[in-house]
Amino acid sequence: MSTYEKEDGSMNSTATPASTSAASDTRTSSLGDVATASAASRSRTEQPIGSGLEARNVHAWFGKYHAISDMSLDFPTGTVTALIGPSGCGKSTFLRTLNRMHEFIPGAAMAGEVLLHGKDIYAPGTDVTKVRLKIGMVFQKPNPFPSMTIGENVLAGIKLAQLKVSNKDDLMEECLERAGLWNEVKDRLNQPGGSLSGGQQQRLCIARSLAVRPEVLLMDEPCSALDPGSTLKIEETISELAKTMTIIIVTHNMQQAARVSDYTAFLLSDGGPGQIVEFAPTREIFTRPRDERTENYVTGRFG
Amino acid sequence: MVRKAKDVTIAELERPHSAPTPRTLESKPRPSDRVFRAIVGVGGFSSLTILGLIAGYLFFRGYSILRSESLSFITGYEWVSSINSDGSEGAQPSTYGVGAMLIGTLVTAVIALVIGVPVSVFAALYLTFFAPQRVKKILVTVVDLMAAFPSILFGLWGLYVLMEPGMYVAELLNKYLGWIPIFAVPVPVFLRSPFIAGLVLAVMIIPIVTAISREIFAQTPLDRIQAAYALGASKWAMIKNVAFPYSYSGVVGGAMLGLGRAMGETVAVFTVLNILYQANFKILLGAGGNLASHIILKFGEASEEEIKALMAAGFVLFLMTLAVNMIANVIVSKTGRRGR
Numbered sequence: 041m042s043t044y045e046k047e048d049g050s051m052n053s054t055a056t057p058a059s060t061s062a063a064s065d066t067r068t069s070s071l072g073d074v075a076t077a078s079a080a081s082r083s084r085t086e087q088p089i090g091s092g093l094e095a096r097n098v099h100a101w102f103g104k105y106h107a108i109s110d111m112s113l114d115f116p117t118g119t120v121t122a123l124i125g126p127s128g129c130g131k132s133t134f135l136r137t138l139n140r141m142h143e144f145i146p147g148a149a150m151a152g153e154v155l156l157h158g159k160d161i162y163a164p165g166t167d168v169t170k171v172r173l174k175i176g177m178v179f180q181k182p183n184p185f186p187s188m189t190i191g192e193n194v195l196a197g198i199k200l201a202q203l204k205v206s207n208k209d210d211l212m213e214e215c216l217e218r219a220g221l222w223n224e225v226k227d228r229l230n231q232p233g234g235s236l237s238g239g240q241q242q243r244l245c246i247a248r249s250l251a252v253r254p255e256v257l258l259m260d261e262p263c264s265a266l267d268p269g270s271t272l273k274i275e276e277t278i279s280e281l282a283k284t285m286t287i288i289i290v291t292h293n294m295q296q297a298a299r300v301s302d303y304t305a306f307l308l309s310d311g312g313p314g315q316i317v318e319f320a321p322t323r324e325i326f327t328r329p330r331d332e333r334t335e336n337y338v339t340g341r342f343g
Numbered sequence: 344m345v346r347k348a349k350d351v352t353i354a355e356l357e358r359p360h361s362a363p364t365p366r367t368l369e370s371k372p373r374p375s376d377r378v379f380r381a382i383v384g385v386g387g388f389s390s391l392t393i394l395g396l397i398a399g400y401l402f403f404r405g406y407s408i409l410r411s412e413s414l415s416f417i418t419g420y421e422w423v424s425s426i427n428s429d430g431s432e433g434a435q436p437s438t439y440g441v442g443a444m445l446i447g448t449l450v451t452a453v454i455a456l457v458i459g460v461p462v463s464v465f466a467a468l469y470l471t472f473f474a475p476q477r478v479k480k481i482l483v484t485v486v487d488l489m490a491a492f493p494s495i496l497f498g499l500w501g502l503y504v505l506m507e508p509g510m511y512v513a514e515l516l517n518k519y520l521g522w523i524p525i526f527a528v529p530v531p532v533f534l535r536s537p538f539i540a541g542l543v544l545a546v547m548i549i550p551i552v553t554a555i556s557r558e559i560f561a562q563t564p565l566d567r568i569q570a571a572y573a574l575g576a577s578k579w580a581m582i583k584n585v586a587f588p589y590s591y592s593g594v595v596g597g598a599m600l601g602l603g604r605a606m607g608e609t610v611a612v613f614t615v616l617n618i619l620y621q622a623n624f625k626i627l628l629g630a631g632g633n634l635a636s637h638i639i640l641k642f643g644e645a646s647e648e649e650i651k652a653l654m655a656a657g658f659v660l661f662l663m664t665l666a667v668n669m670i671a672n673v674i675v676s677k678t679g680r681r682g683r
Contacts, residue, residue, distance in 0.1 A: 172573055200576035200581065248570075
């Protein structure tokens with residue numbers, strides 16, 4: 041079962057001052073509006089925090105295999121939430137239910153609700169493509185489109201979703217800037233996306249996701265294929281992006297979770313389907329976890 | 344730190360040294376490997392050998408005709424054999440030119456491609472990206488089965504079943520597009536035309552082109568498909584921007600294989616088409632033929648000399664098929680890189 045052990049109010053109590061000081065400013069201002077709306081509906085009693093995205097009792101299956109069970113989490117607007125846990129605990133599966141990418145796997149099924157601004161993204165009559173425009177995704181392996189140039193890659197979403205943009209060059213520059221890649225590629229926008237290094241490719245993928253202006257960005261182990269230097273750059277990008285959007289990141293790297301996230305959820309599978317063991321502000325997870333299993337995991341005693 | 348790694352590297356770089364010659368890398372193969380290598384080697388070269396033997400034989404047998412007719416064997420539109428099969432002399436002097444049949448071969452094959460390839464690509468797209476698992480299984484089996492279907496059955500079915508609707512379509516084409524020369528007919532008879540033959544050929548190449556295209560589409564890397572969907576792409580947008588660029592060259596290759604098949608098809612064309620020795624660009628007019636059907640038509644009653652001419656015609660067909668495949672290879676390798 042998921043245990044919400046947040047005693048919050050302590051919004052700023054995150055692991056790294058770098059991500060908090062920057063992120064908290066916008067957070068407090070933008071949270072106000074959403075907070076009143078969703079406060080009543082939430083079971084938690086602490087000071088209300090706005091929710092861009094909420095998962096309610098989410099289950100997922102692959103055929104008969106029950107992969108995750110009864111996961112409920114709130115992802116407040118403008119925060120970074122890390123999902124940690126050993127392999128096979130359902131982190132990625134859970135992440136993929138949040139923008140309906142889960143259903144691409146044949147035999148995939150889910151139960152529960154995922155609410156974006158209070159509206160269920162699985163409701164009948166929902167246009168899945170619109171959902172994914174609002175909830176973007178960055179994958180484990182950098183996957184720029186090889187037939188497109190760097191510039192075209194950034195604007196790929198505009199083309200794919202057939203969006204209208206007044207000034208493509210401005211958008212391209214803005215997205216590359218936000219992804220921290222502009223200075224490195226501004227003179228070679230016409231080269232193929234595959235000509236970049238792995239870390240640059242991943243930031244290109246981030247820039248590409250940003251171009252369709254999502255409100256939430258899901259990141260599935262975005263740095264696991266990258267070297268430490270590139271990882272650091274991506275983490276800086278994440279902190280920067282969190283000023284304006286909600287980020288949910290799956291990571292195996294606990295230092296990374298501690299560095300970039302405001303909240304951390306620890307997921308675990310005890311042979312059965314994966315469940316949320318503990319969800320709390322990141323610092324609490326890493327300094328005084330409530331659950332013994334969390335402590336064992338974050339201290340490296342298992343997993 | 345005592346030594347910096349960087350310094351060491353530079354020092355080593357500056358040290359003068361002469362580059363050694365590379366050693367040859369050898370390993371003594373085991374007897375079992377040798378035997379196995381010999382066996383698979385025979386298999387590996389068998390197709391090349393057989394192909395060479397056939398081409399060599401055709402060239403050898405047809406050489407005298409190729410030499411006497413020289414270029415007019417290809418450009419000539421007349422096929423007259425002055426010696427009858429019983430050895431008696433005919434009225435006219437012999438002249439052999441396969442030009443008309445070359446044109447017929449291309450015309451029917453191109454019609455087959457124009458009709459067959461779009462259908463195949465749609466079928467492959469449906470099978471890869473849209474069909475539910477169960478439907479897909481059944482359809483894939485059916486398509487594979489169709490690829491192994493004897494061509495005489497296609498021919499008979501084309502003659503007795505496809506002819507009616509085909510003629511109706513031909514009539515419509517002539518009525519509305521008759522001002523385009525290829526759709527014009529001197530008399531409104533649409534029976535046994537190259538168009539109908541092309542239609543039958545289209546049906547024949549659909550399975551192979553579908554099977555290849557499906558295979559290629561299915562190889563589209565999943566991470567790219569997912570990236571497209573994660574950016575809010577609809578299925579069509581994903582196919583257009585991700586699957587097509589990736590698969591383009593493979594589908595062209597499949598289409599070329601279909602073209603080769605359509606050009607070499609004998610029985611179906613022989614059954615459906617009204618084989619007349621003339622260069623017919625009016626595809627709705629019931630006359631024409633292709634090289635293969637011409638060979639089989641003439642072969643039964645051919646004199647010694649005409650058989651040589653038919654062998655030469657076979658050699659030309661062989662070269663033509665070879666050329667199509669080479670062109671296909673060029674297209675595939677030129678366009679292959681981009682989307683991959």
